[in-house]
Amino acid sequence: MRTLVFNAGSSSLKFGVFDVASDTREVFKGSFERFREGMCDFRFRCGKADQRGSASHASIDEAIAAIPGVLKQFGLAAPDAIGHRVAHGGSTFIAPAILEDAIVVKIEDLSPLAPLHNPANLEAIKLCRALWPAVPQVAVFDTSFHLTNPTFATTYAVPEAWRRAGLRRYGFHGTSHKYVALRAAEETGQPLSNLQIVSVHLGNGASVCAVNRGRSMDSSMGITPLEGLVMGTRSGDLDPGAFGFLARQLSLSVADIETALYNDSGLKGLAGSSDMRDIEDRAAAGDAQAQLAIEIYAYRARKYVGAYAAAMGGIDALVFTGGIGENSASMRRRICDGLAFMGLQLDLDRNAAPDLSGRAAPQIQAYGSRVCVFVTETAEQLMIARETAQALARVAPAVETIPVAVSGRHVHLSREAADALFGKGYELTPAKPLRQPGHWAARERVTLEGPKGRLENVAILGPLRMRTQAEISRTDSFVLGIDVPVRESGKLDGTPSVTVVGPAGTFASDGLIVSARHIHTNPHDAARLGLTDGELIDVYVGDGPRRVTFAQTLVRVGETSFTEMHIDTDEANAAGIGACAEGEIVPGHAATLRS
Ligand SMILES: Nc1ncnc2c1ncn2[C@@H]1O[C@H](COP(=O)(O)OP(=O)(O)O)[C@@H](O)[C@H]1O
Ligand SMILES: CC(=O)OP(=O)(O)O
Ligand SMILES: [Mg+2]
Numbered sequence: 001m002r003t004l005v006f007n008a009g010s011s012s013l014k015f016g017v018f019d020v021a022s023d024t025r026e027v028f029k030g031s032f033e034r035f036r037e038g039m040c041d042f043r044f045r046c047g048k049a050d051q052r053g054s055a056s057h058a059s060i061d062e063a064i065a066a067i068p069g070v071l072k073q074f075g076l077a078a079p080d081a082i083g084h085r086v087a088h089g090g091s092t093f094i095a096p097a098i099l100e101d102a103i104v105v106k107i108e109d110l111s112p113l114a115p116l117h118n119p120a121n122l123e124a125i126k127l128c129r130a131l132w133p134a135v136p137q138v139a140v141f142d143t144s145f146h147l148t149n150p151t152f153a154t155t156y157a158v159p160e161a162w163r164r165a166g167l168r169r170y171g172f173h174g175t176s177h178k179y180v181a182l183r184a185a186e187e188t189g190q191p192l193s194n195l196q197i198v199s200v201h202l203g204n205g206a207s208v209c210a211v212n213r214g215r216s217m218d219s220s221m222g223i224t225p226l227e228g229l230v231m232g233t234r235s236g237d238l239d240p241g242a243f244g245f246l247a248r249q250l251s252l253s254v255a256d257i258e259t260a261l262y263n264d265s266g267l268k269g270l271a272g273s274s275d276m277r278d279i280e281d282r283a284a285a286g287d288a289q290a291q292l293a294i295e296i297y298a299y300r301a302r303k304y305v306g307a308y309a310a311a312m313g314g315i316d317a318l319v320f321t322g323g324i325g326e327n328s329a330s331m332r333r334r335i336c337d338g339l340a341f342m343g344l345q346l347d348l349d350r351n352a353a354p355d356l357s358g359r360a361a362p363q364i365q366a367y368g369s370r371v372c373v374f375v376t377e378t379a380e381q382l383m384i385a386r387e388t389a390q391a392l393a394r395v396a397p398a399v400e401t402i403p404v405a406v407s408g409r410h411v412h413l414s415r416e417a418a419d420a421l422f423g424k425g426y427e428l429t430p431a432k433p434l435r436q437p438g439h440w441a442a443r444e445r446v447t448l449e450g451p452k453g454r455l456e457n458v459a460i461l462g463p464l465r466m467r468t469q470a471e472i473s474r475t476d477s478f479v480l481g482i483d484v485p486v487r488e489s490g491k492l493d494g495t496p497s498v499t500v501v502g503p504a505g506t507f508a509s510d511g512l513i514v515s516a517r518h519i520h521t522n523p524h525d526a527a528r529l530g531l532t533d534g535e536l537i538d539v540y541v542g543d544g545p546r547r548v549t550f551a552q553t554l555v556r557v558g559e560t561s562f563t564e565m566h567i568d569t570d571e572a573n574a575a576g577i578g579a580c581a582e583g584e585i586v587p588g589h590a591a592t593l594r595s
Contacts, residue, residue, distance in 0.1 A: 001081055011035070013063045016385070024386050039054050081137070081392055084124055088225075090106075091147065095144060140383070150522055152437070153169065153311075169221075169222045169227070172221045173207045177207075179383045186361070187361045187363065188372060196316050197211040198305050200320050200335070203324065208308060230293075233263050234262055280294070298331060298337075320373070350362070350365075403564050404580065406568070406579055408568075411471070417500065420506065428442040431443035434461070441461055446460060451481040452481025467511065470513070473514060486514045492510050519539075519553055521558075521563040522563065531555045533557035534554070537553050537586070545576065546575055550571065550575075
């Protein structure tokens, strides 16, 4: 299938023609950029041809209109399918959408929230619909990848009425962040589900994304692509108090302020040009404004890298992409300067000359750096071509995966139990945060004692609870010599007790259970995955010869839960998996509710 892809960004129009078969191959690659004074630069690559020059297109819209002519010039017949990048998809589009009239209207409705992007994206959509009415078209949204962000990352602390009206954070450049995270994982040879990646996309628009074990957890852009980093013409983060100040001091209207924040701020506002190449040239020539603009730009990006490492509780890899991320070695160095405290050090020689030929994602960290650092070309058009093909194939709904975590034996203690085991008023020491927000494993350990034997060095999970509950596997129950039922956490009535032994004494637990396998999720992810609280679903786990279906897995929806399936060590061994894996929800599951 020949797929034409449009990627209209805020400063450039990139487009490509792909042969989408088992392997997606780019047949033609084109771009129009550096729009200025009635002209722009173009580059077209097709087979051995590589043409560059300037064209008389004054705007992205004019360049869009020129594309059919360019395709004809290279003998490229009408496409079989067309994929469009659409920046803002709101909360509606969790996946690519086939462009029917109603979808086009929704994209139009979102235009005020991405005024530099959605109108240009719509321009391309409308041109193609007029030119090739019979060719199917698909929109691939920047925002979709971030719809996995937890509510605590997407919620602004504003009045409820504003939130109900739709004020929330989204995040953009999702196609790029998803692609570069995949590339980095490929290079490390590890599954994405093992990695905590900070992806730094520095183009004309710029954003940082925390890709936590394959899922976007947070990103620096908000309800619009204005929040976050310093960009070509956009301000990024700004004190909301600035609006009042500007209205009072300079008598600016909301429209004046918005226009300036989108078009006249960022690098352009700081140093007169939105193009990093100009700014770097001027800084090198001693221009103090350009030097300050670079410092501000790098400092803001470095703050976000640190923030997202903290948000995920760790970082394995940092990835740079986008026009500036791919090409500016000095900007990468400035951003990484001072991050040695978190185990991240660049190799200055490798950083100066990464080999980006082909689809390579070279590593540029210093020998011994704990965090890997990658530079990779982003491939938004390639991803859009693939996703367009998938959307059109109308295969069974894409398989939804969720991370699987293995719970070892552990106890939850009440205040009374902690007093008895460690001494009155003893405070446990949190040693390791768990992925569920607010939960941790304590440094202290206890022993469980049954009629037949003991289990030593058993973990304590905090914080304290109302009742003391021990959770073990069925294999463990044979060691203790106690017949233990499978139960949902907290449902302890009729379960046996076990003696918990601590350094200061013993305590008989309120309950002892084999925890029923379950999935923690939040309302947002639950909606995306089509799950409801209390539902029992089937999940495939493992991909080796021991792959199993875990039937009757309980869904537990909590406001701030991190989406994750919990199984015990017996179940993990049965599926042949290690500490982390991915589970696949069996499509078309019947909605059985727990009794
Ligand atoms: N060699 C280079 N050195 C520094 N910056 C560069 C270089 N090449 C491109 N850039 C910068 O990349 C930015 C454009 O990035 P790009 O990803 O193409 O933009 P868009 O967001 O429109 O897709 C511009 O600021 C441009 O100056
Ligand atoms: C969302 C956004 O800022 O995109 P771009 O970088 O293409 O302008
Ligand atoms: Mg871009």
